[in-house]
Amino acid sequence: MPISPLRVWEKLQHTAQWGRLEIGDHVGLCRESLTDSDREVRDWFVAEAKDIGCEVKVDEMGNIFAIFPGRNSGLAPIGIGSHLDSQPAGGRFDGALGVIAALQVLRAVKESGVLTNAPLAAINWTNEEGSRFPRMCTGSGVWSGAEDVESSHALTDLANPSITLGDELKRIGYLGTTPCSYRENRLSAHFELHIEQGPRLEKAQQKLAVVSGVQGMRAYEIRCQGVGGHAGAVPMAQRADALAALATFVVKTEELARREDAFGTVGVIETDTSSPNTVPGRAFCTLDLRHHNENTLDTIERELDAHLSKLEQDRPGIKTSITKTRHKKSIKFDPEASRCLQQALTSTVHESLVCSLESYAGHDSAETAVVIPTTMLFIPSKNGISHNPAEFSSEEDCEIGAQALLQAVLNYDAFLEGK
Numbered sequence: 001m002p003i004s005p006l007r008v009w010e011k012l013q014h015t016a017q018w019g020r021l022e023i024g025d026h027v028g029l030c031r032e033s034l035t036d037s038d039r040e041v042r043d044w045f046v047a048e049a050k051d052i053g054c055e056v057k058v059d060e061m062g063n064i065f066a067i068f069p070g071r072n073s074g075l076a077p078i079g080i081g082s083h084l085d086s087q088p089a090g091g092r093f094d095g096a097l098g099v100i101a102a103l104q105v106l107r108a109v110k111e112s113g114v115l116t117n118a119p120l121a122a123i124n125w126t127n128e129e130g131s132r133f134p135r136m137c138t139g140s141g142v143w144s145g146a147e148d149v150e151s152s153h154a155l156t157d158l159a160n161p162s163i164t165l166g167d168e169l170k171r172i173g174y175l176g177t178t179p180c181s182y183r184e185n186r187l188s189a190h191f192e193l194h195i196e197q198g199p200r201l202e203k204a205q206q207k208l209a210v211v212s213g214v215q216g217m218r219a220y221e222i223r224c225q226g227v228g229g230h231a232g233a234v235p236m237a238q239r240a241d242a243l244a245a246l247a248t249f250v251v252k253t254e255e256l257a258r259r260e261d262a263f264g265t266v267g268v269i270e271t272d273t274s275s276p277n278t279v280p281g282r283a284f285c286t287l288d289l290r291h292h293n294e295n296t297l298d299t300i301e302r303e304l305d306a307h308l309s310k311l312e313q314d315r316p317g318i319k320t321s322i323t324k325t326r327h328k329k330s331i332k333f334d335p336e337a338s339r340c341l342q343q344a345l346t347s348t349v350h351e352s353l354v355c356s357l358e359s360y361a362g363h364d365s366a367e368t369a370v371v372i373p374t375t376m377l378f379i380p381s382k383n384g385i386s387h388n389p390a391e392f393s394s395e396e397d398c399e400i401g402a403q404a405l406l407q408a409v410l411n412y413d414a415f416l417e418g419k
């Protein structure tokens with residue numbers, strides 16, 4: 001199939017008008033999920049899809065599927081998706097590139113006049129960022145069966161707890177009726193083009209990466225109970241200072257994460273006192289732990305548990321508890337889809353410009369990978385910056401990424417047809 005330029009750049013710049021955020025010299029986005037600016041860019045997506053000749057389906061989570069027919073209408077579409085929402089001070093490329101490239105892939109197939117065997121679906125997944133409604137990849141997570149519709153509709157806006165995700169879906173007109181389930185609204189596969197959001201491709205002066213998988217992520221809440229008291233009156237030897245005890249946990253986390261070459265972050269610490277002259281009686285922290293190997297995460301988890309037990313022995317009066325609030329297993333992407341992608345990448349640029357990388361960040365593809373063949377490709381991010389208006393990828397790289405995405409989908413379509 002002859003491929004003319006996919007012109008993703010001009011569409012990216014055009015859609016950046018919705019939620020446009022200028023900080024200094026940089027143009028970014030403030031387009032959090034289900035806000036008015038998200039509605040505007042969704043309306044644009046639907047209009048583009050209809051212009052291409054797609055059937056548009058909206059599901060119960062507001063995920064939008066723009067389906068372009070193939071020769072075999074009995075096959076589930078090959079999905080090509082990402083997200084149009086952004087962080088509160090995000091960039092123009094994270095997510096939007098993948099959705100716009102998906103639409104342009106469908107447009108290129110239409111303009112070529114040659115139908116693929118399987119139908120193709122460009123997809124906008126709801127609330128990937130999880131900044132407004134605090135659950136990352138909500139739409140793709142429900143579709144893949146990791147979460148349910150009811151609890152996701154009940155998520156509340158962090159800035160305004162009286163607003164639920166379900167209310168906002170209804171308000172902006174994107175509470176659809178298509179079941180949000182991979183069983184009832186099927187896809188044959190999922191492909192995603194994304195910016196790297198890190199510096200590895202740029203450093204290696206490479207253009208494209210086959211993403212091998214997504215590292216595992218676990219989140220915890222740790223509580224420490226001690227005895228509060230007067231900062232000047234309780235003798236040091238008799239204290240059960242909850243924060244001093246919890247501080248050893250923070251240091252232990254860093255030590256273990258460094259030793260295992262993992263990522264360990266305590267992002268929130270709270271105590272029951274905001275007074276500078278009171279001994280904290282209660283302390284709380286969160287922990288975010290990431291690594292590609294589940295065994296390594298198990299090891300760190302075990303050693304942190306042991307540290308807390310020892311803490312109770314060493315410090316009379318201290319009681320601790322740790323609760324796991326999230327467990328996302330590490331993901332390896334599908335070998336067949338990855339092979340089709342690898343071929344596409346090396347036919348788009350010289351093979352010396354292609355590498356394989358693991359994704360450190362979570363993506364919608366990590367959700368779909370649990371239930372259908374999935375793979376992802378990365379293009380370089382300038383200085384590795386993302387979730388910031390300074391996020392940037394060049395016009396050339398965006399176009400190369402979209403071309404490779406198109407070729408990968410065509411390769412996979414041929415693979416499915418030959419199966």
Ligand SMILES: [Zn+2]
Nearest residue numbers: 083094095128
């Ligand atoms: Zn993203």
